[in-house]
Structure formats: structure tokens, C-alpha cells
Amino acid sequence: MDAPLMSAEAMSAKTASESIEDIEIELLLDAVYRYYHYDFRHYARASIKRRLLQARKQWGYASVSDIQSAVLRDETILPRLLNFLTVQVSEMFRDPSYFRALREKVVPHLRTYPSLKVWVAGCSNGEELYSLSILFAEEGLSDRTMFYATDINPAALRAAQSGIYPLDRVRLFTENHRLSGGHGSLSEHYTADYDRAVFDRTLRERTVFSDHSLVTDAAFGEMHLISCRNVLIYFDRDLQDRVVGLFGESLARGGFLGIGSKESLRFSAHADMFSEFVREEKIYRRNAR
Incomplete structure (x- = not known):
């Protein structure tokens, strides 16, 4: 037997309820911005x-x-x-082929610089930062590299600074590291402490942890590599354009930008600042002009 159709009154009430909810969300985001100066007004509304x-x-x-x-x-x-409101889901060496491409195709160019700056934008709890720090250590670039790890969430920044992760996640981290072309064993970079993996302090000795908003703050330059993966997908088109422009301003000429596998610069107003470098891994290079 077919389900009864929703009455006109019920449908009208449902539509009104959804409309009120959308208004409430808009007012909440405006209030958070005005009172606390955290701006989520141009994040993808459905998310x-x-x-x-x-x-x-x-x-x-x-x-x-x-x-x-x-x-x-x-x-x-x-x-x-x-x-x-902020996404804190990540893993070390997530999408290993991305890190392999950095190792095999980007690092040879980075070796030509006497000093390097790397920005992990939207660093969350630090998994991507430690992945890059380990990769640079394995490639002999640690001593010449400064890392900048930024996020708008103070709790996430504290977690990133601690470098402590549940031990039951390390098996996945280890396999990702192997698939990324890692040298040796990931276990060389952490100490097991009961149910925790504590990553070596040396991995963050040359790291600046900072509160930075991609929505409102200025350029963070001049970087040789910016890695900002799976962040743009949570922004609306106007904010994506703003952030891509910010990355372009923050990169040294010839610097590299890595974004998430489901993200693209193709439709950005600032796409002409970049050229595809490793298309399949969404790694771009800042144009010389």
C-alpha cells in the first residue's frame, strides 16, 4: 500500500521549519563572527x-x-x-601517492634552495605536519627547513604540538609511510608509551605553531611549499577564490602547492597564478610571473 501523501499543511510547516533553521544558522554564524571573530559565514552551508x-x-x-x-x-x-565546525579527521601520510610524488618530484627542486619554508595550512591535529617533517628528515632537508603549522582551532594546535596519537592508529600510519616511499621504519620516529605513540621532539623543533585563519588573515610568505589538503572542499566558491589567491601571494616564485584529491584550482579566479605540476596528485607550481 502506498504511503499517504504529506498534507499541504504538513508540507508547509516542514518548509517553514527548514527556513527557520537556515535563518537560525545564519544568525549563529554572524554572532560567532561578531563576538569571537571566528568567521564561518562562507563555509559550505550544507556541511x-x-x-x-x-x-x-x-x-x-x-x-x-x-x-x-x-x-x-x-x-x-x-x-x-x-x-x-572545524574538521579534525586526518591520518599520517594520508593518500600515500601524494607524499610519494612530493618525495620523488618536488623534493629534487627543493634541494636547490639553501633554506626552505613549508606551510601546513589547516594543520588539524598535526598528522600532515609530522608526515612532512618525517619525509624531509628522510630526504636530508630538516636542517634547512622551517615549518609553519596553522589552524583556527586552539585545541587542534595543542594536539599538534604534543605529537601524541593513539597507538592503535599507528598500524595505518606505518602502512601509509611504507606506501609513500618512506625510508626505514616509522617506528624510528616515535616511542610507544602504553596506548600512545609519542613522536620525537626533533620532528617539531623547527616548527612554528600559529593561530591563522584562511578566511580573514593575510598572506604567510614566502613559502616554498604549501600543503593544504581537504580544506577547500569545506568553503564556498568565493572563499575558495580568496584562499587560492592567498596561497599564490604566500608562495615564492616557483613554489609548490598541494591540495586534496577532490579539490581543484581549475575554476578559481586565481588559477592563472599556477601551473599543474603533478596533475594526478593535485600538486601545482606557482608561475614565475
């Missing part, structure tokens, strides 16, 4: 909505407006909200 509804459900609020009221009146709510 933001999904995360806010997860937060509302988990926290037991009746509406998104209740989240707004809470975060404006209780500053301890903000870090919890940031953990929902």
Missing part, C-alpha cells in the same frame, strides 16, 4: 548545517538558536563548538 544539527542533538538543545544563546553567554561553549 555547516549538518555539523550544527549534530551539535544540537548531542548537547540536547531544542534549536540552533539555543546554541547561539549558550555560546554568547558562556565562553566555555566556544571550544566545543569549534570542534564541531
Whole structure:
């Protein structure tokens, strides 16, 4: 038997409810920006909505407006909200072929510089930073390289600085490292401590950890490599354009930019600043002009 059709009144109520929810989300994002100066207004709205509804459900609020009221009146709510609005899912040597391409095709060019600057933009909990630091150590470039690891989430930056990860994740990290062309064993770079893997302090000795917003902050230059993977997909088109332009301004001429496998510069207003260097791994090179 066919399910009964939704009545006109019910459909109207559903549409009105969705419209109110969208308005509440817009007001919440505006409030967070005006009061705390965190700007999520140009993040992809579908993704933001999904995360806010997860937060509302988990926290037991009746509406998104209740989240707004809470975060404006209780500053301890903000870090919890940031953990929902920023994506902290990553792994070391994620997409090993990307790191193999850096090792085999980008590093030979980087060797020609007496000193290097590498920016890991949106570093999350630090997995990508440590992957690059290990790669550069294995290629003999550590002593001439400064790393800059940035994120807008203070909790993520603290996690990145600690270099501590659950030991049960290390098997995946180890396999990724092997597939990326890693030299030796990943175990050479960490100490097992009960259920944790503590990565060597030497891997972050030449790293600056900094709060930096791709939405509002200025260029971070002059870099020889910027790795910002799986971040642009969470931005709307205008913000993607802004960030690609920022990366172009932050790179030295001939510098390299690596983005996520599902991301592209093709439709950016600033695409002419770059040339494809390793097409299949989404690695670009800053044009000389």
C-alpha cells in the first residue's frame, strides 16, 4: 500500500521549519563572527548545517538558536563548538601517492634552495605536519627547513604540538609511510608509551605553531611549499577564490602547492597564478610571473 501523501499543511510547516533553521544558522554564524571573530559565514552551508544539527542533538538543545544563546553567554561553549565546525579527521601520510610524488618530484627542486619554508595550512591535529617533517628528515632537508603549522582551532594546535596519537592508529600510519616511499621504519620516529605513540621532539623543533585563519588573515610568505589538503572542499566558491589567491601571494616564485584529491584550482579566479605540476596528485607550481 502506498504511503499517504504529506498534507499541504504538513508540507508547509516542514518548509517553514527548514527556513527557520537556515535563518537560525545564519544568525549563529554572524554572532560567532561578531563576538569571537571566528568567521564561518562562507563555509559550505550544507556541511555547516549538518555539523550544527549534530551539535544540537548531542548537547540536547531544542534549536540552533539555543546554541547561539549558550555560546554568547558562556565562553566555555566556544571550544566545543569549534570542534564541531572545524574538521579534525586526518591520518599520517594520508593518500600515500601524494607524499610519494612530493618525495620523488618536488623534493629534487627543493634541494636547490639553501633554506626552505613549508606551510601546513589547516594543520588539524598535526598528522600532515609530522608526515612532512618525517619525509624531509628522510630526504636530508630538516636542517634547512622551517615549518609553519596553522589552524583556527586552539585545541587542534595543542594536539599538534604534543605529537601524541593513539597507538592503535599507528598500524595505518606505518602502512601509509611504507606506501609513500618512506625510508626505514616509522617506528624510528616515535616511542610507544602504553596506548600512545609519542613522536620525537626533533620532528617539531623547527616548527612554528600559529593561530591563522584562511578566511580573514593575510598572506604567510614566502613559502616554498604549501600543503593544504581537504580544506577547500569545506568553503564556498568565493572563499575558495580568496584562499587560492592567498596561497599564490604566500608562495615564492616557483613554489609548490598541494591540495586534496577532490579539490581543484581549475575554476578559481586565481588559477592563472599556477601551473599543474603533478596533475594526478593535485600538486601545482606557482608561475614565475
